[in-house]
Amino acid sequence: MDTLYVLSQLVNGLKLGSVYAMVAIGYSIVYGILRLINFAHGDIMTVAVYTILSLVTIFGLPLWMSIGASVVMAVVVGLIAERTAYRPLRAAGEETTLVSSLAVSIFLQNLMMMIFSPQRKAFHLPENLTFLHNFNGIRLSTMNIITFIAVIVILVILTFVIKRTRVGMAMRACSDNMDASRLMGININHVVVIAFIIGSSLAALSGLMLAGEYKTIDPMMGFVPGLKAFCAAVLGGIGSLGGAVLGGFVLGVAEMLFAGLMPTEITPYRDAFVFVVLILVLMVRPNGILGSREGGRS
Amino acid sequence: MKKTLKKTLLVMLALMLAFAFTGCAKDKSEDEGASPAADTINVGALFNLTGGQASLDQPSYNGFKMAADEINAAGGINGKMIEVKVVDGKTDQASVASAAKKLIDVEKAVVVAGLSDSNYALAAGGVCQSNSIPFITSGATLPTLPEQVGDYAFLAPFGDNVQAYACADYAIDDLKMTKCYLLIDQSMEFTKTLAHFFKERYEEKGGTIVLTDNYMNKDPDFSAQIDRFLADKGGAEILFISGVPDDAGVVVKQFRDKGVTLPIISGDGFDTPLLMEVAGDAANNVYVGTHASLENTDPAVQKFVADYTAVYGHAPENAFAALGYDTMYLIANALKNATDPTDPAAIRDAIGATKNLKGVTGTVTYEEGSRVPTKSVTINKVEGGKFVFQKEVFL
Numbered sequence: 001m002d003t004l005y006v007l008s009q010l011v012n013g014l015k016l017g018s019v020y021a022m023v024a025i026g027y028s029i030v031y032g033i034l035r036l037i038n039f040a041h042g043d044i045m046t047v048a049v050y051t052i053l054s055l056v057t058i059f060g061l062p063l064w065m066s067i068g069a070s071v072v073m074a075v076v077v078g079l080i081a082e083r084t085a086y087r088p089l090r091a092a093g094e095e096t097t098l099v100s101s102l103a104v105s106i107f108l109q110n111l112m113m114m115i116f117s118p119q120r121k122a123f124h125l126p127e128n129l130t131f132l133h134n135f136n137g138i139r140l141s142t143m144n145i146i147t148f149i150a151v152i153v154i155l156v157i158l159t160f161v162i163k164r165t166r167v168g169m170a171m172r173a174c175s176d177n178m179d180a181s182r183l184m185g186i187n188i189n190h191v192v193v194i195a196f197i198i199g200s201s202l203a204a205l206s207g208l209m210l211a212g213e214y215k216t217i218d219p220m221m222g223f224v225p226g227l228k229a230f231c232a233a234v235l236g237g238i239g240s241l242g243g244a245v246l247g248g249f250v251l252g253v254a255e256m257l258f259a260g261l262m263p264t265e266i267t268p269y270r271d272a273f274v275f276v277v278l279i280l281v282l283m284v285r286p287n288g289i290l291g292s293r294e295g296g297r298s
Numbered sequence: 299m300k301k302t303l304k305k306t307l308l309v310m311l312a313l314m315l316a317f318a319f320t321g322c323a324k325d326k327s328e329d330e331g332a333s334p335a336a337d338t339i340n341v342g343a344l345f346n347l348t349g350g351q352a353s354l355d356q357p358s359y360n361g362f363k364m365a366a367d368e369i370n371a372a373g374g375i376n377g378k379m380i381e382v383k384v385v386d387g388k389t390d391q392a393s394v395a396s397a398a399k400k401l402i403d404v405e406k407a408v409v410v411a412g413l414s415d416s417n418y419a420l421a422a423g424g425v426c427q428s429n430s431i432p433f434i435t436s437g438a439t440l441p442t443l444p445e446q447v448g449d450y451a452f453l454a455p456f457g458d459n460v461q462a463y464a465c466a467d468y469a470i471d472d473l474k475m476t477k478c479y480l481l482i483d484q485s486m487e488f489t490k491t492l493a494h495f496f497k498e499r500y501e502e503k504g505g506t507i508v509l510t511d512n513y514m515n516k517d518p519d520f521s522a523q524i525d526r527f528l529a530d531k532g533g534a535e536i537l538f539i540s541g542v543p544d545d546a547g548v549v550v551k552q553f554r555d556k557g558v559t560l561p562i563i564s565g566d567g568f569d570t571p572l573l574m575e576v577a578g579d580a581a582n583n584v585y586v587g588t589h590a591s592l593e594n595t596d597p598a599v600q601k602f603v604a605d606y607t608a609v610y611g612h613a614p615e616n617a618f619a620a621l622g623y624d625t626m627y628l629i630a631n632a633l634k635n636a637t638d639p640t641d642p643a644a645i646r647d648a649i650g651a652t653k654n655l656k657g658v659t660g661t662v663t664y665e666e667g668s669r670v671p672t673k674s675v676t677i678n679k680v681e682g683g684k685f686v687f688q689k690e691v692f693l
Contacts, residue, residue, distance in 0.1 A: 004529075005525065008525045012519075012521040012525060118348040118349050118389075119352050119353070120353075122575040124578075139555065214518035214519070215548060216547065216572075216576055260525060264509075264510060264511045267511070267512055268517075271514075
């Protein structure tokens with residue numbers, strides 16, 4: 001077992017982890033404020049990817065324009081879901097909104113199936129994005145590199161927004177105590193809308209990265225990555241953005257090292273292994289790796 | 299506040315119900331005019347028209363339906379018209395089982411046929427067996443399927459052992475490649491069986507399996523497996539990937555992206571247009587052992603290709619179209635010869651007695667007691683985005 005081999009599996013893990021991290025940030029930003037586990041997050045990703053595919057193949061729009069449109073689309077869908085399925089239930093408690101987010105998820109999956117058929121479709125990015133760079137035998141596409149950098153940049157920007165701006169301050173206040181924030185004159189709905197706008201745009205971008213990496217899309221594609229990203233967010237400490245990113249990378253690397261280093265008889269069961277790791281980590285640190293005791297935003 | 303909650307939940311429930319019903323409504327509208335007249339014979343067509351299996355099952359159903367129309371245009375079965383009743387199995391075992399039940403109970407099918415994967419064919423076969431209705435799988439290749447299900451189950455294609463042996467023979471005898479890497483989808487009965495028989499034959503003929511690795515259907519990421527292979531190739535000359543259609547393009551593309559240019563060979567699970575659509579040029583140098591070559595100059599094959607093109611506006615997507623077509627003729631032949639074409643037991647006996655029935659995918663004979671036909675295997679190779687005929691292998 002030479003080091004280059006372990007290194008290459010590590011890179012595979014980072015590649016996968018950066019997609020998980022991207023999705024997990026979106027999860028985390030909404031959860032941080034509403035304590036809402038938004039299961040529909042992965043499906044908003046799917047909506048965005050199908051928007052890109054139809055704009056590019058049917059209307060022949062250039063990719064950058066379609067990506068822009070897909071972000072807008074994701075935000076619109078996210079906000080409609082917030083307005084119709086989450087806001088009316090906000091006072092009812094976390095369990096109720098959790099169930100209604102599952103309903104939104106199933107609704108979106110079925111809607112995509114009705115519009116686009118459940119068939120898998122090929123999804124191709126332009127050559128310059130899929131071009132493979134060879135680093136001493138380890139191959140990475142331009143898209144992989146962009147994804148990795150994007151995750152870090154987004155993390156830095158969002159951390160800055162949350163720690164240093166008025167909006168961020170309002171978000172932290174809502175996260176700490178929603179009722180007190182309202183009494184202090186913070187417009188809660190306004191803050192929640194901003195969280196959904198950020199979360200949904202990130203979902204759109206992560207959808208693009210996921211589909212670009214694996215080159216096929218189907219209406220159910222968002223669900224499992226969404227679930228794993230949720231685990232990443234829990235692992236890292238849900239509500240903490242840094243934790244979400246860390247959790248994403250830990251999960252991705254753990255998955256790939258397991259698949260790459262264990263005997264091949266057990267490697268197909270890598271998802272089971274990932275969830276065992278999740279349980280073990282949570283037994284030692286119930287609030288995740290970076291989570292604070294109150295489970296709030298750190 | 300409580301009231302709003304209740305209201306919203308009600309709305310959600312109503313929406314979900316509405317969805318469930320639109321699904322039903324669609325099924326019903328397709329089946330209108332279903333009143334079974336005495337001068338028709340209802341044949342159940344059970345295909346996964348949506349989901350991961352659709353790229354095999356849709357062409358297969360197209361072929362099946364076309365054959366029924368041909369038979370009806372030529373006067374039907376002793377004056378009785380064949381009425382094809384189709385239900386979508388949705389690539390889901392539970393849906394397949396309830397679809398089979400619907401075909402038998404509601405549509406009054408006297409024989410049920412279809413499906414291209416063993417997992418689903420087993421689900422459908424079980425239901426048919428317990429209702430004593432003959433079931434012919436048009437494309438599933440699990441050789442033990444009839445034994446597992448019972449005396450009402452038949453295979454229209456060859457068994458996995460035959461296609462796996464043919465791939466092994468071709469790799470060793472024709473390609474002269476004796477070192478092979480094996481990658482198996484561990485989530486499917488079909489892929490496990492195929493890999494098992496391939497390994498058995500390949501090693502028997504003096505080949506070596508240098509490394510075996512596994513994955514699960516729909517894992518989108520193969521980079522761990524590929525890097526493991528790159529780190530320890532063991533002199534592999536060829537890769538056997540035992541997989542199903544929805545992974546075919548993805549796995550091939552990722553191997554090529556990591557710089558693996560070796561030939562890849564697989565069974566009929568790779569006989570799907572998705573292979574070329576997803577992998578593009580990367581699909582070149584992939585060999586597929588399957589049921590027929592649509593390039594075959596045999597007049598029967600060419601007539602089938604021409605007719606299919608005329609009816610559906612494009613050439614047959616893969617060999618499964620031909621399998622569906624042949625399955626309908628197999629049923630028609632049995633209905634003609636059955637002592638009573640309305641009695642499922644008589645139809646079963648007539649299917650079992652099929653001898654030398656020539657079709658597009660080869661000749662069907664059920665040897666005494668066997669409900670799996672012996673047929674030849676066609677090896678196709680992807681060249682320039684198309685399946686190109688290489689060899690017909692007889693075992």
